[in-house]
Amino acid sequence: MTTPFTSNGMRRGFIAGQPFGVGVFVYGIAFGLLAVQIRFSLLEGTLMSVLVYSGSAQLAVVNGLPGGALSLSSSALSALLATIFLLNARYLLYGAALRPWLGQVPAWQAYPTLAVLGDGNWILSMKQAANGERDAGYVMGSGLASFLPWIGGTVLGMLGGNLIANPRLLALDFMLIAFCAAMATSMVKGRTDLAIVAVAGGVALVADALLPQGWPIVAAGLAGALLVWVRFKPEPTP
Amino acid sequence: MTLRPDFLWLVLLVGAVAFACRAGGFLLMRFIPASPRLEAALRATPLAVMVGIVAPAAAHGGVPELLALAVIIGLARLGANDVVSALAGVAVVAVTRSYAGL
Numbered sequence: 001m002t003t004p005f006t007s008n009g010m011r012r013g014f015i016a017g018q019p020f021g022v023g024v025f026v027y028g029i030a031f032g033l034l035a036v037q038i039r040f041s042l043l044e045g046t047l048m049s050v051l052v053y054s055g056s057a058q059l060a061v062v063n064g065l066p067g068g069a070l071s072l073s074s075s076a077l078s079a080l081l082a083t084i085f086l087l088n089a090r091y092l093l094y095g096a097a098l099r100p101w102l103g104q105v106p107a108w109q110a111y112p113t114l115a116v117l118g119d120g121n122w123i124l125s126m127k128q129a130a131n132g133e134r135d136a137g138y139v140m141g142s143g144l145a146s147f148l149p150w151i152g153g154t155v156l157g158m159l160g161g162n163l164i165a166n167p168r169l170l171a172l173d174f175m176l177i178a179f180c181a182a183m184a185t186s187m188v189k190g191r192t193d194l195a196i197v198a199v200a201g202g203v204a205l206v207a208d209a210l211l212p213q214g215w216p217i218v219a220a221g222l223a224g225a226l227l228v229w230v231r232f233k234p235e236p237t238p
Numbered sequence: 239m240t241l242r243p244d245f246l247w248l249v250l251l252v253g254a255v256a257f258a259c260r261a262g263g264f265l266l267m268r269f270i271p272a273s274p275r276l277e278a279a280l281r282a283t284p285l286a287v288m289v290g291i292v293a294p295a296a297a298h299g300g301v302p303e304l305l306a307l308a309v310i311i312g313l314a315r316l317g318a319n320d321v322v323s324a325l326a327g328v329a330v331v332a333v334t335r336s337y338a339g340l
Contacts, residue, residue: 019321019324019325040245041239041240041241042239043239043240043241044240044241044242044245044249047241047246047249048249048252048253051249051250051252051253051256052249052252052253052256053256054256057252057255057256061248061252070242070244070245070248071244072248077248077251080252081251081252081255084252084255084256085255085258085259088255088256088259088260089259090259090287091256091259091260091262091263092259092262092263092266093263093283093287094260094263094283094287095259095260095261095262095263095264095265095267096263096264096266096267096280096283097263097280097281097283097284098264099263099264099267099268099280100272100277100280102264103264103267103268110264111261114257114260114261114264115257115260115261117260119291122284123284123287123288126281126283126284127284127320130281130284168335169332169335169336170332171302171306171328171329171331171332171335172328174295174303174306174327174328174331175324175328176291177291177292177295177303177307178306178310178323178324178325178327178328178331179320179324180287180288180289180291180292181288181292181307181310181311181314181323181324181327182310182311182313182314182320182321182323182324182327183284183288183314183320183324184285184288184289184292185310185311185314185315185323186314186317186320186323187284187285187288188285193285196282196285196286196289197285197289199286200285200286200287200289200290200293201289201290201292201293203290204289204290204293204294205293205294205297207290208293208294208297216290216293216294217287217290217291218290219290220286220287220289220290220293221283221286221287221290222286223286224282224283224285224286224287224289225279225280225282225283225286226279227282227286228278228279228281228282229275229276229278229279232274232275232278232279234274234275
């Protein structure tokens, strides 16, 4: 079976990713406002959103540059880069899980797709893959549905366009959580799935209480994968 | 429209680390032989990751968030479309927060 990468797949992914795009757009605005405050130029702030594309990582950089100063000691710089790595470590897992699918298309399509990978579009794509989707364009389309609003929001925020005074009131911070809860619930079909939920949930709560930001998702994902690895029996394939 | 050289270096470094995370797992899996067992384990990650996103949010959540999660899970169990369930939950949070003045 071949794996296509079509504009039709991209369009379907782009449409399916819209709910996430709204939330990301508002956070892009928030980052843009912050970037102006520490005196990033419009070009600098936009470049950062394009090249880094990670809200938590960009916030860590901004917080790590007191007063917008760029002269970091090498130890401060390596600590900052280590933080960025931890904040994005879950993407290692996301990319690994995409290998059986995205590995079927040429590298010049796979790596740009990975460059716009986000939480929402990865979850959406993996769910779609479980339902039989083969078109790898879906991954890039749903990725762009969040990447483009992130850039647009950054630019708007830096130009002073604070559309939404308090994003909490529109509950946009809850968007990703809401989709995860809905999709996780509809993905639970058997006892193995329930076991994954129980183990991943327990591990996530422990990691949340004990470890820094970024770890609970990685720990939960690894725990779920490990559970299935250990319990795997080759014979009964559904 | 300025671009400070120091800034460019910093953003390239940070961007490289972020991209290494996005591409690293995918690249690494190229050298690990595929097996049904490994693919089954990888297929389990989305559900586990979603739980890993929801569980801490539930633990930190107040009344709006917990009420919304109950609504979402209830709707999804009844077979509602994912988008419908999720947006209903977002609406519950928005309405409850605005009434509670949170």
